[in-house]
Amino acid sequence: MIDYGKILPQKIVEIPKSGIRKYFDMITPDMKDVxxxxxxxxxxxxxxHIREAGIQSLETGKTFYTANAGLEELRREINLYMSRRFALDYDPKSEIIVTVGGSEAIDIAMRATLDVGDEVIIPTPSFVCYEPLAKMVGATPVILETFFEDEFKINPDKLKSLITNKTKMIVLPFPNNPTGAIMTKxxxxxxxxxxxDTNIVILSDEIYAEMTYGTKHCSIATIEGMKERTIVVNGFSKAYAMTGWRLGWVCAPAPITEQMLKIHQYEIMSSPTTSQFAAISALRNGDDxxxxxxxxxxxxxxxIYNKLLEMGIESFEPKGAFYIFPKISQFGLSGEEFCSELLKRYHVAIVPGEAFGKCGEGFARISYAYSVHHITEGLDRMAQFINDIKNGKVK
Amino acid sequence: MENKLLTLLENDATLTPEQLSKMLDKEVGDIKKLILDYEKEGVILGYKTLVDWDKTSREYVTAIIEVKTTPQPERGFDRIAEKIYNYPEVESLYLISGGFDFAIVIQARTLREVALFVAEKLSPISHIQSTSTHFVLRRYKDKGVIYGAAPEVDEREIFGE
Known part of the structure; x- marks a missing residue:
């Protein structure tokens, strides 16, 4: 019999599953009102109009592979979009690759730039993929914790202290999932x-760039001297509600793009053609x-912010993305206990903050990509749960 | 603020003053007062529910009637409009440009009721020249809502990145 323990590489086996899905098993079929x-x-x-463009591409038989980097027409539209929305200019021919979602863009960016032993500075709390993907290429993640008191922004002194001669990359995950933090110009x-003055590359994950409230997103690549060292990741999933189409893009200086394109070429060939045709319509007609x-x-x-305040729960008022990251430490339960008890007792599912990094402990992520009535019902139940805690009914 | 509140209510009249106050960052009392003022001023005219009667056993028929008139010298179209819209079966009435003057949307129980409405109530109104009645075969969309489609279900995974 085959011994999987011998064939599966330790590097992969050791990587934990995403903490976001951890409680999925707790939801039993009889919990009908979750x-x-x-x-x-x-x-x-x-x-x-975007769906229609995808349908039309199928009806007219556009079922071929595209150029490895994506349809040229789409790359031109990405260039126009990036300059229109974020004052960035990338050459469609040599500096843009259409990827399978932002996730692939992050992956090829890391694989094209990181060597074994290189250090990658990853601010947390942040999206769950940076650390595993860095480890998969043999790089060493160096965690930069961000704090509620600093509005979950990167502290420059802290950053400086983490830079060594091995630092190759800094990830900039703003607007941030799960905190809703942004970084201003x-x-x-x-x-x-x-x-x-270093040889450090920035991986700027700007997938939530369109979802900012009160301020416009600023890309670090627009700051003088930064474009040459910045890889910008963006995509269609969040801004155009196109998650299932699996389409994103990456913009970077040509020497980096050239290497990323090889990885993309061999692992993906080209991103889904139907999605690419739909995406052209998104960029052309989707600003509204x-x-x-x-x-x-x-x-x-x-x-959601006001409702949490009313419940006596302090949160950083999110400035971007579609999550709020309330502080739940005051209730004397760990994030995991809080979330699993809330699910068990009141059938409300939220994600404990530690799923997004150790410093997320004491917080929880609540998504507001739901209808107002759904949010209201969820938070009303959460208020009852908090009453239970206060009345000593929990633990 | 004014448009925001009205737009929210236009899309969903079931939003409570508490919800609205939190969405718009205002005091509940202020929201209640604003709504009351709108109702008094006739900006907000009422609250209704969108019902897809096709999913019930109720029998009904909807017709769109185009009406050509000779407007009265003194009172223009308003007097004729008034005579038409006071019939309770008239659901909507519009003054329109083009080959006809009015478009009426009427709901009745049977075809015969529509016929009687045209023959006995509408046609005798003075200054009405001619009418043209179109029966609605199917309502696809009304007030921005699609009819006949399967109810919306959140098909996203419960836990997701």
Whole structure:
């Protein structure tokens, strides 16, 4: 009999499963009224003109592979979009690759730049993929913790102290999942001052760039001297409600793009063609869709923030993405206990903060990619749960 | 603020003042007062429920009637409109541009009721020249809501990145 223990590489086996899905098993079939506030994807359906463009591409038989880097027309639209929305200019021919979601973009960015033993500075709490992907290429993740008191922004002094001669990459996950934090131009300038004379690459994950509230997203690549060392990751999933289409893109200086393209070429060939045709319509005609959906998220964000305040739960008021990261440490339960008891007693699912890094302990992620009534019901149940805790009914 | 509140209520009249106050970052009392003022001023005219009667046993028929008139010299179209819209079976009435002057949407129980409405109530109104009645075969979308589609189900995974 085959001994899987001998064939599976330790490097992979040791990587834990995503903590976001940890409680999935707790949901039993008899829990019919579960209010989930966990998901990281829009509740909107992809706007019709985008779906129609995908359908039309199928009807007209566009079922071939595209160029490895993606349809040239789409890359041109990405270039126009990036300059229109974020004042960034990338050459469609040599600096843009259409990827299978932002996730692939992050993966090829790391694989194209990191060697075994290189250090990658990863701010946490943040999305769950950076650390595992860095480890898979043999790089060493160096965690930079961010704090509620600093609005979950990167502290430049802290960053400076973590940089060694092995540091190859800094991940910039802003607007941030799960905290909703953003970094302003002035704050990014401080980061750029630290690294401008080094050989450190920035991986700027800007998948939530369109979802900011009150301020416009600023890409670090727009800061003088930063474009040459920045890999910008973006995608269609969040801004256009296109998660299932699996489409994103990566922009980087040509020498890096050239290497990323080889990895993409051999592992993916080309991103889904139907999705690429749909995406052209998204970029060309979708600015109003973004405005509409962002305005909807903003109302829910305000609702959820105010409701938590009323419940006596302190949160950083999110400035981006569609999550809020309330502080739950005051209730004397660990994040995991809080979330599993809440699910067991009141059938409300939220994600414990530690799923996004150790410093997320004491917090929980609540997604507001849900209808107002759904959010209200979930939070009303959470309020009852908190009453239970206060009345000593929990533990 | 004004448009935000009205838009929210136009899309979903079941939002409570508590929910609205938190969404718009205002005091509950202020929201209640605003709504009351809108109701008094006739900006908010009422609250109704969208019902897909096709999913019930109720028998009904909807017709769109185009009406051509000769407007009265003094009172234009308003007097004729008034005579039409006061019939309770008239669901909507619009003054329109083009080959006809009015479009009426009427709901009745049977075809015969529609016929009687046209023959006995509508046609005798003075200054009405001619009418053209179209029966609705199927309602696909009304007030921004799609009819006949399967109810929306959240098919996203309960836990997800």
């Amino acid at each position: 209010i989930s506030l966990t998901v990281g994807q829009p509740d909107f359906v992809t706007p019709w 002035e704050e990014l300038e401080k980061i750029s001052d630290i690294i401008k 869709d973004i405005a509409y959906m962002t305005a909807e998220y903003d109302k829910r964000r305000t609702l």
